[in-house]
Amino acid sequence: MKIAIVGFALSGFSFLKSVIDNKKSDNIEIDVYEKASEYPAGLPYEDDSLDKLLNVDSDEMIYPRENKDDFKNWMKDNNKKVDPIEKMAPRVYFASFLKDKAKDYIDLPFVNIINEEVTDIGVSILDNKEIYELKTRYRKSTYDFIFLASGASFYQDPYKLSGEESYIESPYPLRDKLKDIDNDSSIAVIGTSAASTDVFRYLMNNKNLTKPINFFTGDNEYKIVDIPYEGNIYDKYSLDEARIKKALSDNEFIDLDVLIKRIEKDFSENGFDLRYAYETYKDHSLDLSRKAIDENDQALAFCEDYFMQFTVFAADIVNNLRPQDREIFMDKYYKYLIFLGGKTPYESMKLILKSYDEGKIDIITNTHSIEKTSDGKFFLKGDRTANADIVINCSGIETNLSKVSEKIPLYESLLSKEMIMADKDGDFIAVSWPRLNPLSKKYGCLRNISITGMMVSGTDIDNNDARCIQKSAKRIGKILVDDYNL
Numbered sequence: 001m002k003i004a005i006v007g008f009a010l011s012g013f014s015f016l017k018s019v020i021d022n023k024k025s026d027n028i029e030i031d032v033y034e035k036a037s038e039y040p041a042g043l044p045y046e047d048d049s050l051d052k053l054l055n056v057d058s059d060e061m062i063y064p065r066e067n068k069d070d071f072k073n074w075m076k077d078n079n080k081k082v083d084p085i086e087k088m089a090p091r092v093y094f095a096s097f098l099k100d101k102a103k104d105y106i107d108l109p110f111v112n113i114i115n116e117e118v119t120d121i122g123v124s125i126l127d128n129k130e131i132y133e134l135k136t137r138y139r140k141s142t143y144d145f146i147f148l149a150s151g152a153s154f155y156q157d158p159y160k161l162s163g164e165e166s167y168i169e170s171p172y173p174l175r176d177k178l179k180d181i182d183n184d185s186s187i188a189v190i191g192t193s194a195a196s197t198d199v200f201r202y203l204m205n206n207k208n209l210t211k212p213i214n215f216f217t218g219d220n221e222y223k224i225v226d227i228p229y230e231g232n233i234y235d236k237y238s239l240d241e242a243r244i245k246k247a248l249s250d251n252e253f254i255d256l257d258v259l260i261k262r263i264e265k266d267f268s269e270n271g272f273d274l275r276y277a278y279e280t281y282k283d284h285s286l287d288l289s290r291k292a293i294d295e296n297d298q299a300l301a302f303c304e305d306y307f308m309q310f311t312v313f314a315a316d317i318v319n320n321l322r323p324q325d326r327e328i329f330m331d332k333y334y335k336y337l338i339f340l341g342g343k344t345p346y347e348s349m350k351l352i353l354k355s356y357d358e359g360k361i362d363i364i365t366n367t368h369s370i371e372k373t374s375d376g377k378f379f380l381k382g383d384r385t386a387n388a389d390i391v392i393n394c395s396g397i398e399t400n401l402s403k404v405s406e407k408i409p410l411y412e413s414l415l416s417k418e419m420i421m422a423d424k425d426g427d428f429i430a431v432s433w434p435r436l437n438p439l440s441k442k443y444g445c446l447r448n449i450s451i452t453g454m455m456v457s458g459t460d461i462d463n464n465d466a467r468c469i470q471k472s473a474k475r476i477g478k479i480l481v482d483d484y485n486l
Contacts, residue, residue: 001028001484004134004143006118006410008034009042011149011452013102014470018477020105023486029110031141033134035117040102041095042151048173051202053088055194055345060308061094063467063474064241065234071097086201086347094466114139119409121146123419123446130448145480146449149473152464153404153411153455156395158190159370166376168392171195174202181390183208188380188388190370192217192363196394197348204355212360214386216367220284223342225292225349226304233305236270238262244316254317256325260333263310270302277303278336286356286363289349307337312471314462319433341462362386397454399427404455411455418442420451428458434475436460450476 003019005012016030034040038047054061058072074097075081075089082089106113116136124131132143154170161167171177178199181187187203189196192215203209215222239262247254267274277300281288292300314337321329344352355361367382370391378388398404401422405412414420420438423430429451430439436450436459452472457463460472480486 001144001486002142003028003030003480004118004132004141004146005030005032005149006121006134006146007149007151007453008032008039008113009149009151010040010045010098010466011151011469011473012147013040013098013105014473015147015149015452015477016105016111017101018474019481019486020108020111022478022481024481025486026110028486029112031112031114031143032106033114033116033118033136035115037115038095039113040098041092043172045091045095045098046173047092047095049175049202049206050083050090050092051205052091052172052174052198053083053086053201053345053348054091054094055088055197055342055348056308058082058089061466063312063470065312074100085351086345088345088347117410120413121148121410121419121449122413122417123443123449125443130446132449144448147473147476148449148451149453150408150410150455151453152397154398154407155393156398157393158395161370161372161378161391161393164372166378166390168390171199171392171394174198178202178392179206181207184210185389186211186214186377186387187390187392188214188216188370188378188386189392189394190216190367191394191396192220192222193394193396194342196392197344197352199392199394200352200355200361201348204351204360209360212362214380214388215361215363216370216380216382216386217363217365218367219365221286221363221365222284222289222349222352223344224281224284224300224340225289226343226346227292227297227301228346229301229305230298231270231302233302233309236266236302237306237309238266239310239313239317241313241316244313244320248320253322253325254320256321256329259317259321259329266306267302272299272302274303274336276300278339282335282339284339286353289344290353293346293350293353303336304340304343307340310337311462311465312467315460315468315472316434318461319459337462399454399457401429401455402426414438419446419449423456423458429455431456431459433459434472435479436472436476452476 059068062068062070080093118136120135122133132146134141168177189199264274364382364384369381371379373379378391380386405415418440420429432445437445437447
């Protein structure tokens with residue numbers, strides 16, 4: 001079988017590893033297409049400043065759970081240290097870890113690395129067999145199966161500032177995009193995401209800014225602080241893979257009532273209330289994070305760590321609920337999970353609070369417009385207004401399929417050929433579960449192409465998590481090997 005992997009970061013490597021670890025024959029040829037010269041790092045972990053830190057502990061980077069200490073042990077073996085203040089590992093260390101793990105796989109004789117960008121994929125179906133033609137600028141090849149792991153797209157441009165001078169569309173790599181900022185510049189950052197925390201950290205550590213940084217954001221100020229849990233969450237959390245498989249072997253669907261009772265039981269047995277953290281901290285204000293730190297709120301800490309584990313299984317659970325139960329879950333219960341998404345690391349929040357108290361940063365909520373003025377500055381309006389010499393964009397990743405296809409030739413190709421279609425309200429790509437095959441009005445379900453990444457997060461929910469990325473890719477690799485007796 002001839003296989004193409006398009007995009008070779010965490011997902012692409014996890015798929016490759018899964019196929020090779022599970023295969024029983026050598027009747028395969030794998031071409032890996034990656035346009036970046038550094039692999040399998042990917043944009044989140046690319047070579048950059050050590051100020052760019054993981055936003056979770058090192059043992060929350062690896063799937064499955066029994067291997068959770070692999071990265072932490074690699075750091076110890078390679079004399080790599082966490083940041084002395086924030087106690088988080090630099091993201092580039094995780095890239096180095098992946099490179100070490102990938103060496104034995106990409107050196108195999110049937111694995112070919114092609115350092116080119118894929119711009120076009122076509123499909124022909126003869127006798128119910130799908131054959132894919134893949135093109136780059138310099139070559140054209142056919143494949144029996146394609147694993148499309150192109151990752152995230154690009155940052156949204158909510159205020160249509162693209163192309164404006166002194167507008168930084170993406171802050172990465174930090175050391176390239178931010179190094180020339182003058183200390184006397186007035187700076188505005190759009191968003192209070194993990195990316196904005198990287199920007200904050202880099203500017204505090206590498207610049208002597210004379211003016212406060214203004215963060216412009218939506219309803220909330222900063223995601224709630226991640227309070228360290230003083231217990232062992234692995235002893236408290238019961239919704240593991242075995243339990244989910246057992247539930248599905250007993251019934252066609254997961255029972256929503258049984259699921260919620262199981263979660264409530266986990267909370268009550270440990271002396272906590274499921275609803276407390278959400279009801280107390282859903283507004284995500286700095287004052288609430290300050291309160292949580294001052295009180296060392298272990299009820300919040302337990303909830304954060306509990307749903308950190310739940311995230312790994314969220315897509316399996318949601319996609320195996322009855323349709324009516326899925327709607328109830330997403331409407332009534334999913335908020336408990338997503339309100340904790342992207343929570344701010346403990347030491348990072350302490351630094352943010354300290355800088356806020358010292359007047360080094362300000363946060364302006366409910367941003368509704370940013371305009372370029374005649375003198376070349378930016379005028380930003382929210383609950384308050386501010387002027388800025390430089391605007392740094394840290395808004396969310398674009399998931400609207402039409403907008404993504406306008407900038408990325410491969411998606412334009414797939415969309416124009418009707419090999420993919422939007423999932424809901426124009427966002428994401430519609431895919432099957434759990435194979436992540438694209439759904440199409442023209443072709444139905446293309447079973448020999450699987451798509452991973454944020455563009456399918458309407459189905460593979462909460463997949464902006466290293467463990468979830470690995471889980472989906474590994475599962476597809478195992479399915480491929482089993483289906484074709486590779």
